[in-house]
Amino acid sequence: xxxxxxxxxxxxxxxxDVHKSFGNLEVxxxxxxxxxxxxxxxxxxxxxSGKSTLIRCINALNDIQSGxxxxxxxxxxxxxxxxxxxxxxxxxxxxxxNLFPHKTxxxxxxxxxxxxxxxDKVEVEQRARALIKKVRLEDKxxxxxxxxxxxxxxxxxxxxxxAMNPDVxxxxxxxxxxxxxxxxxVLITIKELAADGMTCILVTHEMGFARExxxxxxxxxxxxxxxxxxxxxxxxxAKDPRTKEFLQQIL
Amino acid sequence: MEAIWExxxxxxxxxxxxxxIFYDELDRARFLKxxxxxxxxxxxxxxxxxxxxxxxxxxxxxxxxxxxxxVQGYIQFFRNTPPxxxxxxxxxxVDAALSSLFGINGGILDGYGxxxxxxxxxxxxxxxxxxxxxxxxxxKSTVEAADALGYNRLQVYRxxxxxxxxxxxxxxxxxxxxxxxxxxxxxxxxxxxxxxYVANQIWSDEYNVLEMMNVVWIxxxxxxxxxxxxxxxxxxxxxxxxxxx
Numbered sequence: 001x002x003x004x005x006x007x008x009x010x011x012x013x014x015x016x017d018v019h020k021s022f023g024n025l026e027v028x029x030x031x032x033x034x035x036x037x038x039x040x041x042x043x044x045x046x047x048x049s050g051k052s053t054l055i056r057c058i059n060a061l062n063d064i065q066s067g068x069x070x071x072x073x074x075x076x077x078x079x080x081x082x083x084x085x086x087x088x089x090x091x092x093x094x095x096x097x098n099l100f101p102h103k104t105x106x107x108x109x110x111x112x113x114x115x116x117x118x119x120d121k122v123e124v125e126q127r128a129r130a131l132i133k134k135v136r137l138e139d140k141x142x143x144x145x146x147x148x149x150x151x152x153x154x155x156x157x158x159x160x161x162x163a164m165n166p167d168v169x170x171x172x173x174x175x176x177x178x179x180x181x182x183x184x185x186v187l188i189t190i191k192e193l194a195a196d197g198m199t200c201i202l203v204t205h206e207m208g209f210a211r212e213x214x215x216x217x218x219x220x221x222x223x224x225x226x227x228x229x230x231x232x233x234x235x236x237x238a239k240d241p242r243t244k245e246f247l248q249q250i251l
Numbered sequence: 252m253e254a255i256w257e258x259x260x261x262x263x264x265x266x267x268x269x270x271x272i273f274y275d276e277l278d279r280a281r282f283l284k285x286x287x288x289x290x291x292x293x294x295x296x297x298x299x300x301x302x303x304x305x306x307x308x309x310x311x312x313x314x315x316x317x318x319x320x321x322v323q324g325y326i327q328f329f330r331n332t333p334p335x336x337x338x339x340x341x342x343x344x345v346d347a348a349l350s351s352l353f354g355i356n357g358g359i360l361d362g363y364g365x366x367x368x369x370x371x372x373x374x375x376x377x378x379x380x381x382x383x384x385x386x387x388x389x390x391k392s393t394v395e396a397a398d399a400l401g402y403n404r405l406q407v408y409r410x411x412x413x414x415x416x417x418x419x420x421x422x423x424x425x426x427x428x429x430x431x432x433x434x435x436x437x438x439x440x441x442x443x444x445x446x447x448y449v450a451n452q453i454w455s456d457e458y459n460v461l462e463m464m465n466v467v468w469i470x471x472x473x474x475x476x477x478x479x480x481x482x483x484x485x486x487x488x489x490x491x492x493x494x495x496x
Binding site for chain 1: 398401411
C-alpha cells in the first residue's frame with residue numbers, strides 16, 4: 001500500500017475531487033484541498049454548503065461517491081482500509097460534544113486508549129489526568145457529563161480525542177452549541193493545541209477566531225470550495241463575489 | 252416455632268381454617284420446596300431471557316438481512332402463541348423429536364429443564380423487542396463519537412449502546428420480568444413441582460382449597476413485590492447524575 005511512501009513534507013491530509021451525495025442531493029461537488037503537517041485550516045461558509053460533510057468524510061464517518069481522500073498517504077475510502085488505523089490518526093470533536101453520559105469525565109477520556117489501543121491502565125490514567133489538567137478541568141475528573149456545562153463538556157471531548165494521540169484533529173463547529181460566555185474557554189484550548197503544532201481542520205463560524213488561528217481559510221458554498229487563502233489576504237482581498245457577500249453579512 | 256405450629260393446629264380445631272402447611276411437617280416441606288422451585292425457575296429463566304434479549308437486539312442490528320429475519324421469525328413465533336402451548340411443544344414434541352434423532356431413551360431434558368427453555372424463549376422474545384427499543388433511543392451521535400475513537404461494533408454495543416439502552420428500557424423490562432415470574436405457573440401443566448403444583452397436591456390431600464388459594468395469592472404478591480423492589484433498586488443504582496431528568 002501507499003502508506004509507507006508518505007513523508008512529512010507531503011500533505012498529511014489530501015482531498016482530490018471529492019464528490020458526495022445523500023440520495024439525489026449532491027453535497028460535495030468536487031472538493032480538493034491539501035493540509036500540511038502542523039497546519040491549521042478553517043473551513044467557513046453558509047449553512048448547507050457541505051462543510052461538516054467534508055470533514056466527516058476525512059475520518060470515514062461518511063463515505064464518498066468519487067474522488068479520493070488520503071491521510072498520511074493512506075486512502076480513507078479504500079475498502080481494505082483498517083478503519084482503526086485511520087481513527088487512531090484522526091481525532092474528532094463534535095458540535096454536540098457527544099460524551100458518553102454514563103461515564104465520568106476521566107472515564108470518558110480513558111476508555112478508548114484502554115479498549116481500542118489496549119494500553120496499560122496506570123499509564124492511561126496518568127495521561128488522562130494530564131489531559132484533564134491541560135483543558136483546565138482538574139476538579140471535574142469524577143463529574144458526569146450531565147453535571148458539566150457545555151464548555152466543560154466540550155473540553156472533556158477534546159481531551160478524550162487527544163488521549164488517542166492523533167496526528168490530525170477535526171473540529172466540527174465545536175462552539176456552535178455553546179453559551180457565548182463559554183465559547184472562549186474552548187477556543188483557548190484549541191489555540192493552545194494549534195500552538196503545540198497539532199494539525200487542525202476546523203469548521204467554524206467564529207470569524208475572529210479563524211482569522212487569528214488559521215494558516216489557511218477555505219470558503220465553501222454549495223458543495224465547492226470557492227476560494228482560499230491565508231487570513232491576512234482572505235478577509236481583505238476576497239475575489240469571488242460569493243465570498244465577498246458572505247463576508248459582508250457576517251463581519 | 253412450636254408455638255406457631257400449635258396456633259395453627261388450634262385455628263383448625265376451633266375455627267376450621269386448615270393451614271396444614273404450618274403444622275404438618277410433610278405439607279410444610281413440600282410447600283416450601285414448591286416456592287423455592289418457583290424462585291429458581293424464575294431466576295434462571297429471567298437471566299437466560301435477558302441474555303437472549305441482549306443477543307437478539309445485537310443481531311437485529313446486523314447487516315445480514317436473513318439474520319434479522321431469523322430473529323424476527325423467532326419473535327413472532329414466541330410472541331404470538333400462548334406460553335402453555337409453547338411449553339407443551341417443547342416438552343412433548345421437541346423432546347420426542349430430539350430423543351429419536353439422537354437415539355436417547357427417556358428424553359433429553361426433564362420437565363424442569365424444558366420449562367426453563369420454554370419460559371426463557373418466551374420472555375426472551377419480548378426482551379429482544381424491549382432492548383431494541385432501548386438501543387434505538389441511544390442518540391446516533393453518541394455512537395458516532397465512539398466510532399470516531401476507533402471502537403469496533405461489539406465494543407460500541409457492549410460499552411456504549413447497551414448500558415444506555417438498559418437505562419431507557421428498564422421499566423419495560425421490569426414489566427416483562429414480572430410477567431415471566433407469573434408465567435412460571437404454566438410449568439404446573441407438565442408436573443414441575445412449583446408453587447401451584449404443590450398447592451394442588453396439598454389441597455387434594457387435605458381438602459383445604461380455599462385456604463391454599465389464599466396462601467398462593469399472598470406468595471405471588473410477595474414474590475412479585477420482591478422482584479419489583481429489586482428492579483427498582485437496580486434502576487436507582489445505575490442512575491446517572493445529570494442524565495435523563
